[in-house]
Amino acid sequence: MGRLEGKVAIVTGGGSGVGREHALLLASEGAKIVVNDLGRKAESTAEEIRDSGGEAISVLGDVAKWETGEDLVAAAVDSFGDVHILINNAGILRDAMSFSMTEKQFDEVIAVHLKGHFVCARAAAVYWRDAAKSGSETPRRIIHTSSESGLFGGPAQSNYASAKGGILTLSITLGRELSKYGVTTNVVAPRARTGLTDYIQSMAAPDNPEEFDIYDPANVSPFVVWLCTDEAQGINGQAFIVGGSGIWWMRNWSHQNSVKLDAERWTLTSIDDHRELLFGDLETGLPKFEAPPFS
8 A cells, every 4th residue: 555545636737747757656655646737748647647557637727827726626626535735846937038038928937836836725725724624634735846946046037936936935834824724835846857957958868778867857756755645744844955866955044144223223324334243254245056966
């Protein structure tokens, strides 16, 4: 028996890439799957699960549309009787330098990533709150998908980095709101080859099939699925980079230093006078893009 026997999971963007791998591994651990995507790949993933003896349906829909979240939850409940897990994974890219980016490019990425994550999480939250008020004590899980661009800021990705950064604080906020209903919500930033990264030659699969493929999207899924199990119940509002053979636990903004006056308002001159106390020898330039190395 798998660790998720009897659980029901919704996976957005489950037609390909890491979403597909998440759906397949969730199913192999006994979960019943609602696969969401925009095209026929969603049904392809669902069919693959059914062919392997699992239970799955596909639901097409744009996660940026309010009704899609409600449709996904309704489909899960109507087909499988409940929903325990939401994997927010759907995403797109519209890369451009800030001075070249169009309003359409910015809005589309924010809509799919940030709004799309909220749309599905909100629909699940409504259902889970009502279930808890009816006496259910079943643990629930949301796993959001961010990126290293969201953690560190990536050039030519002001839209994508903003959305992915927003997802980090969205997850913490949802965790604070929903923990009393048995919900935990965490973020995974995949370091993997997907449809969004196919253009990066350094992430291509190795020529030697015997060589470990560090960018295989399947490398990310075991930790995502583990976060959905009972063993991860105490983990909430956290963020991780996952890829290759590595798991990196990341922390949000932290306090660096502080100065305070004695019950008086700051002036420009008093700020000048306290500059050294506040900043000292600390680094005040652009934060480094300090993504952890594989090795």
